[in-house]
Amino acid sequence: MTESSTDVDVVIVGAGFAGMYELVRMRRAGFSAVVLETADDVGGTWYWNRYPGARCDILSVDYSYSWDPELQQEWTWSERYAAQPEILRYAQFVADKHDLRRDIRFKTRVTSAQWNDETHRWTIHTDTGDDLSCRYYIMATGCLSMPKAPDIEGADRFTGEVYFTSTWPHDGVDFTGRRVAVIGTGSSAIQSIPLIAAEAEQLTVFQRTPNFSIPARNGAISDERMAAFRADPDAYREAARWSGAGVPMDTPVEGALMVSEEERTARYEAMWERSELLGITGTFNDTMSNAESNDTLRHFFHDKIRSIVGDPATAEALCPTNHYVGTKRACLDTNYYETYNLPHVRLVDLRTDPISTITETGIDTTNESFEFDAIVFATGFDAMTGAIVSVDITGRDGVTLKEKWSHGPVTYLGLMTAGFPNLFMITGPGSPSVLSNMMVSIEQHVDWIADTLDHLRKNDLDAIEPTELAETKWVEHSNAFANLGLAVTADSWYMGANVPGKPRVFLPYPGGVGRYRVTCDEVVERGYLGFTLDGPAGRTVNDGIIRPLAPDVQVMLEVMAEMGLPPIESMSVDEARTFMEMSGAMSPPGPEVGEVVDGMLPGADGAELEYRLYRPASDGPHPIVAYFHGGGWVIGSHTSDDAVCRDLCAQSDAIFVSVNYRHAPEARFPAAADDGLAAVTWIAEHAEALGGVPGQLAVAGWSAGANVAAVTAQRAKLAGGPTIVGQVLLNPVTDCDMNTGSYVDNADGYILTKGLMTWFWDHYCDPADRADPKASPLRADDLTDLPPAMIVTCEFDPLRDEGNAYAEALTRAGVPVRHLQAEGQTHTSLGAVGVIVTGAYARAEMADALRNFFGATVRT
Ligand code: N01
Numbered sequence: 001m002t003e004s005s006t007d008v009d010v011v012i013v014g015a016g017f018a019g020m021y022e023l024v025r026m027r028r029a030g031f032s033a034v035v036l037e038t039a040d041d042v043g044g045t046w047y048w049n050r051y052p053g054a055r056c057d058i059l060s061v062d063y064s065y066s067w068d069p070e071l072q073q074e075w076t077w078s079e080r081y082a083a084q085p086e087i088l089r090y091a092q093f094v095a096d097k098h099d100l101r102r103d104i105r106f107k108t109r110v111t112s113a114q115w116n117d118e119t120h121r122w123t124i125h126t127d128t129g130d131d132l133s134c135r136y137y138i139m140a141t142g143c144l145s146m147p148k149a150p151d152i153e154g155a156d157r158f159t160g161e162v163y164f165t166s167t168w169p170h171d172g173v174d175f176t177g178r179r180v181a182v183i184g185t186g187s188s189a190i191q192s193i194p195l196i197a198a199e200a201e202q203l204t205v206f207q208r209t210p211n212f213s214i215p216a217r218n219g220a221i222s223d224e225r226m227a228a229f230r231a232d233p234d235a236y237r238e239a240a241r242w243s244g245a246g247v248p249m250d251t252p253v254e255g256a257l258m259v260s261e262e263e264r265t266a267r268y269e270a271m272w273e274r275s276e277l278l279g280i281t282g283t284f285n286d287t288m289s290n291a292e293s294n295d296t297l298r299h300f301f302h303d304k305i306r307s308i309v310g311d312p313a314t315a316e317a318l319c320p321t322n323h324y325v326g327t328k329r330a331c332l333d334t335n336y337y338e339t340y341n342l343p344h345v346r347l348v349d350l351r352t353d354p355i356s357t358i359t360e361t362g363i364d365t366t367n368e369s370f371e372f373d374a375i376v377f378a379t380g381f382d383a384m385t386g387a388i389v390s391v392d393i394t395g396r397d398g399v400t401l402k403e404k405w406s407h408g409p410v411t412y413l414g415l416m417t418a419g420f421p422n423l424f425m426i427t428g429p430g431s432p433s434v435l436s437n438m439m440v441s442i443e444q445h446v447d448w449i450a451d452t453l454d455h456l457r458k459n460d461l462d463a464i465e466p467t468e469l470a471e472t473k474w475v476e477h478s479n480a481f482a483n484l485g486l487a488v489t490a491d492s493w494y495m496g497a498n499v500p501g502k503p504r505v506f507l508p509y510p511g512g513v514g515r516y517r518v519t520c521d522e523v524v525e526r527g528y529l530g531f532t533l534d535g536p537a538g539r540t541v542n543d544g545i546i547r548p549l550a551p552d553v554q555v556m557l558e559v560m561a562e563m564g565l566p567p568i569e570s571m572s573v574d575e576a577r578t579f580m581e582m583s584g585a586m587s588p589p590g591p592e593v594g595e596v597v598d599g600m601l602p603g604a605d606g607a608e609l610e611y612r613l614y615r616p617a618s619d620g621p622h623p624i625v626a627y628f629h630g631g632g633w634v635i636g637s638h639t640s641d642d643a644v645c646r647d648l649c650a651q652s653d654a655i656f657v658s659v660n661y662r663h664a665p666e667a668r669f670p671a672a673a674d675d676g677l678a679a680v681t682w683i684a685e686h687a688e689a690l691g692g693v694p695g696q697l698a699v700a701g702w703s704a705g706a707n708v709a710a711v712t713a714q715r716a717k718l719a720g721g722p723t724i725v726g727q728v729l730l731n732p733v734t735d736c737d738m739n740t741g742s743y744v745d746n747a748d749g750y751i752l753t754k755g756l757m758t759w760f761w762d763h764y765c766d767p768a769d770r771a772d773p774k775a776s777p778l779r780a781d782d783l784t785d786l787p788p789a790m791i792v793t794c795e796f797d798p799l800r801d802e803g804n805a806y807a808e809a810l811t812r813a814g815v816p817v818r819h820l821q822a823e824g825q826t827h828t829s830l831g832a833v834g835v836i837v838t839g840a841y842a843r844a845e846m847a848d849a850l851r852n853f854f855g856a857t858v859r860t
Contacts, residue, residue, distance in 0.1 A: 016044015019140035146386030189378035246437030256293035327490035408505035412466030461535030470530025550824035588834030590643030604674030623696035628705030632760025651847030684722030706732030726853025736770035790849030
């Protein structure tokens with residue numbers, strides 16, 4: 001520490017909207033705090049980005065602080081989308097009103113920071129020579145604040161004027177009479193190009209990737225929007241906080257392909273007229289996840305561009321074809337496409353004619369040499385991580401953040417990172433941040449951090465740090481979420497793909513601000529789950545995983561919870577059966593197969609059983625799988641697992657015969673088990689007539705159906721036939737013991753509860769009979785010589801442990817077993833074909849197992 005050192009509770013880096021509000025909260029909480037800021041005034045991004053046309057692209061009414069009720073009344077925006085000078089004035093107004101500048105050290109850049117594990121304090125070094133010591137170190141450095149270094153050959157050779165949109169001269173630039181080049185066609189370029197064109201004698205735009213942009217239609221804020229806000233500002237802000245992207249908006253319920261082409265186009269036209277960035281991908285619910293749906297939007301944009309831009313070749317060059325709409329950040333513009341109709345404006349398409357070098361006098365492409373008076377670099381930022389790792393931050397054990405993040409940022413909740421106690425990031429990587437209205441995400445993080453510091457103080461603690469497990473699992477969760485969508489397919493700055501050498505990782509958290517807020521709140525409610533808290537009061541490691549479910553499983557459960565459906569076990573049997581049919585009718589149909597045929601086969605005790613046969617599209621004959629549906633022996637039918645049968649049939653290239661075995665309570669134990677054996681016997685005898693290969697018969701089932709399949713395999717062995725070459729058991733009931741660990745862990749959750757299993761067992765089987773191996777196949781005396789098995793269990797299923805136990809027992813008995821425990825999945829999720837994408841791999845493995853049972857050469 002130098003002589004000019006300062007000891008404070010909190011150092012905040014950055015005096016943009018995040019740092020300013022954090023300072024307010026720290027002061028209110030009575031912490032001593034200093035803000036360090038490179039610029040000579042507040043405003044952050046709005047201080048630096050002063051290029052012509054710079055304005056927000058979230059409606060001004062939404063892009064405003066909510067924490068000062070007076071401010072909301074005092075400040076009136078002049079336009080729908082405020083321009084940079086007005087937003088900067090707003091930041092300055094807030095700084096004045098709350099007298100913030102007295103705690104901000106301007107023209108001060110943080111150069112390095114070191115954690116001291118003895119004192120639980122950070123030492124912060126600055127370029128002014130001043131050092132600071134603080135307990136808590138908060139990076140409010142913004143997501144798009146570190147300009148990307150020019151990565152074009154010869155960039156430093158040009159002797160004319162050079163401008164960067166990200167650090168524009170404060171007194172503006174006059175391009176009158178100049179020949180100007182703009183490199184880049186992202187938001188900054190798209191906003192500035194029309195205004196530069198209005199002055200310049202010649203403007204040449206160098207475009208590597210065209211972007212999607214809609215007209216901003218700037219003007220007065222609509223009466224409707226203002227009325228909604230003024231009527232109840234608190235309710236309006238609250239709706240924003242729990243929304244998907246931090247702006248109150250209706251959530252679309254339909255996919256783009258669910259409506260007619262006319263209807264779809266009409267809705268896209270309405271979106272185009274409405275001129276709101278979030279509306280672009282908010283017209284339908286699957287634009288960001290379904291390529292075909294996104295294509296309809298992409299083509300709508302192409303048509304618009306072609307209708308505006310006069311020169312067909314220029315129009316085509318402006319049509320984005322290598323990424324889906326919304327996978328790179330879309331833009332709002334004022335006369336952007338129209339600008340290319342001006343005679344002195346030209347577009348150079350770098351995809352066909354790349355820049356070879358920048359020269360002293362201009363730019364050379366492969367085919368041409370251009371001379372310019374000025375070059376404007378609108379080439380973007382080292383987003384989300386650049387500003388954070390630009391400071392040399394050293395955490396515990398001498399590890400630097402740069403080293404730790406060398407393969408991509410690793411954070412818990414985008415707020416903190418393990419090994420760097422008391423270092424907070426506002427809107428850091430792994431939080432919704434740039435996918436949302438930044439104001440809402442900033443306020444949520446600032447509040448969370450302020451509340452956390454207050455919690456620590458109240459509890460005589462002075463250090464907080466995420467656990468490795470919590471952090472690793474958060475990154476996995478965020479990545480899994482991202483992988484459900486199309487955004488990971490683009491070479492965007494969201495993916496770090498714009499900066500040469502930067503690891504390719506989806507940087508923000510894609511689950512939405514409302515869901516994310518629930519998560520952060522829950523972390524706190526569960527005693528700071530995933531954090532280690534330390535200090536005079538002692539050290540507590542509250543290790544754990546906040547979101548262990550696969551993200552699409554989580555979303556499905558949320559949707560179901562919102563529907564407020566009664567639990568199945570509270571229904572009558574008839575109601576439960578109707579409910580099951582209705583849910584099946586609402587589910588996606590599963591893939592096409594060659595043929596679906598319904599028929600009847602004899603069950604046990606003279607019963608006549610319906611069956612549905614699914615035949616692969618390839619030429620037969622095929623091996624056959626006798627399939628038994630799920631439904632607790634009570635509900636469901638030969639058609640209720642339709643999508644699963646189609647999917648497995650198509651993937652395994654085997655015939656599936658789904659059997660409507662008799663159900664309880666009308667036909668109690670052992671009717672279902674007896675029907676299983678009878679059905680398999682009949683199928684084996686009629687294999688040829690069914691289009692099958694005699695002797696190539698496997699059994700498969702799901703849940704209670706997997707119980708029937710397992711029991712059938714055992715009984716066929718005991719009876720000396722028919723021959724069964726393999727068994728595929730998905731979440732099987734194998735035992736009547738309802739006190740296993742998985743029953744305890746999942747007693748109340750995830751649709752199949754302990755209560756529902758009790759309801760099923762009670763309908764199916766007397767307690768006295770349940771230990772019979774025909775009900776509990778795990779209890780069979782002899783498990784040797786059973787057909788090879790593929791057993792799939794799910795982490796969040798009461799039946800998990802008994803399925804795992806069956807896999808182990810079969811293995812012990814010498815039966816070849818392939819066992820998969822699907823992490824993050826529930827009892828019903830693997831069967832949700834076309835809904836739960838993260839479960840598809842398990843069905844692919846089941847199909848693969850079937851192919852192996854039948855042998856690769858079976859049909860040749
Ligand atoms: O930066 P960008 P931006 N040779 O990265 C091109 C926010 N923002 O400053 O796409 C040739 O989007 C690059 O090409 P490519 C907003 O979130 C908000 O415009 O990499 N070209 C791209 O066209 C936005 O998304 C507002 O192939 C090169 C452009 O330069 C984010 O900031 C306004 C190149 C960079 O576009 C960044 O926007 C402005 C090279 N070597 C910005 N390198 C609001 O309205 C890069 N490019 C609130």
